[in-house]
Amino acid sequence: MFRFIAARLMQTVPVLFVVATLTFFMVRLVPGGPFDAERNVPPEIKRELEAYYGLDKPVFHQYLDYLGRLLHGDLGPSYKYANRSVNEMIAATFPVSLQLGGMALGLALIFGVTAGIIASLRPNSALDYTASSISMMGICLPTFVLGPLFILVFALNLRWVNASGWFDAADRILPAATLGIAYAASIARLTRGGMLEILNQDFIRTARAKGASSTRIILRHTLRGGLLPVVSYLGPAAAGILTGSFVIETIFQIPGLGRHFVTSAFNRDFTMVTGIVIFYAVLIVFFNLLVDIVQIWLNPKLKF
Amino acid sequence: MTQSPPITNAATTTAEPGASLWHDAWLRLRKNRLAIFGGAALIVISLFCLIGPACSPYTYEQQDFSQYAKAPSTQHWFGTDKLGRDQMTRIMHGGRISLGVGICATLVSLTIGVLYGALAGFIGGKTDATLMRIVDILYALPFTVFVILLMVVFGRNIVLLFAAIGAVEWLTMARIVRGQILTLKKQEFIEAAIALGLRKRRIILRHLIPNALGPIIVYTTLTIPAVMLLEAFLSFLGLGVQPPMSSWGTMIKDGAELMEEFPWLLVIPAAFFSLTLFSLNFLGDGLRDALDVRTSKD
Numbered sequence: 001m002f003r004f005i006a007a008r009l010m011q012t013v014p015v016l017f018v019v020a021t022l023t024f025f026m027v028r029l030v031p032g033g034p035f036d037a038e039r040n041v042p043p044e045i046k047r048e049l050e051a052y053y054g055l056d057k058p059v060f061h062q063y064l065d066y067l068g069r070l071l072h073g074d075l076g077p078s079y080k081y082a083n084r085s086v087n088e089m090i091a092a093t094f095p096v097s098l099q100l101g102g103m104a105l106g107l108a109l110i111f112g113v114t115a116g117i118i119a120s121l122r123p124n125s126a127l128d129y130t131a132s133s134i135s136m137m138g139i140c141l142p143t144f145v146l147g148p149l150f151i152l153v154f155a156l157n158l159r160w161v162n163a164s165g166w167f168d169a170a171d172r173i174l175p176a177a178t179l180g181i182a183y184a185a186s187i188a189r190l191t192r193g194g195m196l197e198i199l200n201q202d203f204i205r206t207a208r209a210k211g212a213s214s215t216r217i218i219l220r221h222t223l224r225g226g227l228l229p230v231v232s233y234l235g236p237a238a239a240g241i242l243t244g245s246f247v248i249e250t251i252f253q254i255p256g257l258g259r260h261f262v263t264s265a266f267n268r269d270f271t272m273v274t275g276i277v278i279f280y281a282v283l284i285v286f287f288n289l290l291v292d293i294v295q296i297w298l299n300p301k302l303k304f
Numbered sequence: 305m306t307q308s309p310p311i312t313n314a315a316t317t318t319a320e321p322g323a324s325l326w327h328d329a330w331l332r333l334r335k336n337r338l339a340i341f342g343g344a345a346l347i348v349i350s351l352f353c354l355i356g357p358a359c360s361p362y363t364y365e366q367q368d369f370s371q372y373a374k375a376p377s378t379q380h381w382f383g384t385d386k387l388g389r390d391q392m393t394r395i396m397h398g399g400r401i402s403l404g405v406g407i408c409a410t411l412v413s414l415t416i417g418v419l420y421g422a423l424a425g426f427i428g429g430k431t432d433a434t435l436m437r438i439v440d441i442l443y444a445l446p447f448t449v450f451v452i453l454l455m456v457v458f459g460r461n462i463v464l465l466f467a468a469i470g471a472v473e474w475l476t477m478a479r480i481v482r483g484q485i486l487t488l489k490k491q492e493f494i495e496a497a498i499a500l501g502l503r504k505r506r507i508i509l510r511h512l513i514p515n516a517l518g519p520i521i522v523y524t525t526l527t528i529p530a531v532m533l534l535e536a537f538l539s540f541l542g543l544g545v546q547p548p549m550s551s552w553g554t555m556i557k558d559g560a561e562l563m564e565e566f567p568w569l570l571v572i573p574a575a576f577f578s579l580t581l582f583s584l585n586f587l588g589d590g591l592r593d594a595l596d597v598r599t600s601k602d
Contacts, residue, residue, distance in 0.1 A: 243537075
């Protein structure tokens with residue numbers, strides 16, 4: 001187990017190196033520098049700016065500087081927000097995104113697993129079909145369709161919540177639900193499939209024959225194996241929620257990292273974009289590591 | 305994938321009707337009402353988008369300022385947008401872009417995924433391990449972020465849009481094809497092909513890939529909605545299709561900005577988009593059941 005974790009950690013090093021290199025050079029292929037968008041910048045000031053940010057040095061030199069700073073966890077200064085570093089911007093906006101994403105994933109797990117278990121207990125019943133079709137709808141109504149529709153219905157017509165903002169607890173409900181619903185649907189489908197597979201196995205029949213109550217069979221015997229597909233789905237789900245936050249934060253005007261990333265992409269804020277991409281990559285890689293560990297813990301058949 | 309796969313030929317020449325894999329699959333698919341509905345809806349939507357503009361009295365850019373943001377009426381069935389353009393015609397054109405990007409990007413991902421997976425599976429050993437390790441690593445990356453980066457770097461060009469989307473959506477296809485090739489490789493007809501001294505290229509393209517066609521078709525059907533979703537997602541953020549072209553994604557974006565006063569500008573494009581995704585997913589699921597593709601592990 002320890003060796004597995006160590007090996008996986010070692011694997012992240014080349015991944016992150018590749019991500020850093022790719023993003024650094026890709027962003028420098030952009031026609032037009034970060035200061036071109038501002039009008040009427042006199043050439044001398046532009047040169048000063050470029051010297052300040054090290055953009056006058058050869059690209060390879062810039063790259064080495066960048067990697068060196070990266071090793072210390074320093075993502076560099078922002079080109080657009082004077083005197084602010086990428087680290088500061090991430091520190092200021094990420095907690096909001098983390099809260100949104102955490103709530104979405106939490107909602108998805110609670111509703112998805114419950115619906116999946118209920119559907120698996122009566123396969124092919126009306127209830128099962130209802131759960132499946134709702135989950136299919138969740139897959140086909142992406143966040144950018146659902147978000148505006150929810151605002152239209154719940155905020156503008158029914159006036160239950162605010163259409164945008166991130167001030168009180170009620171403001172969190174709509175964005176988190178919009179972001180989480182598709183994942184709740186997928187989790188429900190996966191739970192149903194996983195549960196059905198386990199429920200058909202011999203050891204469940206044995207447990208039944210021994211007179212175990214159905215609650216006990218589900219909670220003690222089936223859930224552990226039945227949730228395995230859900231656990232392996234959590235990695236992609238987290239990545240999806242992360243990218244989904246771009247749209248959600250734009251629609252609901254939430255001051256999180258996702259919206260900030262999109263703005264930076266529009267502003268050609270080189271260091272901000274590369275910094276956030278690397279931050280996201282680290283996040284996803286470590287989350288996947290966590291998922292793998294949980295998977296091994298849940299599934300004694302996997303050995304390392 | 306330009307040559308006709310031998311399997312289909314076999315299906316047409318079999319003396320006994322109903323004996324071939326494809327005929328069986330069709331019989332199974334026909335019983336799946338949702339899949340048939342999906343297929344039919346897709347045909348209708350595609351025809352609507354392809355033929356529709358020719359039958360429409362309006363063009364997608366024609367503005368009529370007396371008809372500014374009008375609700376659906378007998379004159380404009382889907383209403384008009386804020387510039388007085390007929391929304392139905394715009395939906396047809398948007399559908400062409402959305403479906404077109406979906407199909408083109410899927411072809412890109414299909415080509416990369418099938419070749420990559422087939423190579424990994426056929427060569428096997430260390431090469432296979434390395435290639436699949438790379439896929440595993442790529443799986444772990446937040447790809448949409450990279451597509452956004454690509455769109456920023458290369459200036460939101462539509463050809464690059466589907467190249468970029470295709471280039472990130474091939475991973476699952478590679479895994480599936482590799483798995484198929486691994487099982488096919490051990491069968492006698494491949495041994496025979498190797499014994500006959502056929503070149504590897506020929507074995508892969510003529511013998512292995514056509515026999516893995518079932519799963520490839522299933523996952524292609526399921527890749528198209530994923531790709532369309534990504535395109536609409538980028539367009540919604542303003543990073544995808546650029547004006548004056550519009551896809552369903554950009555129409556949903558524009559509609560969302562005006563939904564308070566003119567809800568039909570959001571609801572109608574959203575309905576078309578979702579119905580298409582719905583149909584493709586149901587058709588894909590139906591095909592998967594009909595062709596009996598194992599789904600437990602990809």
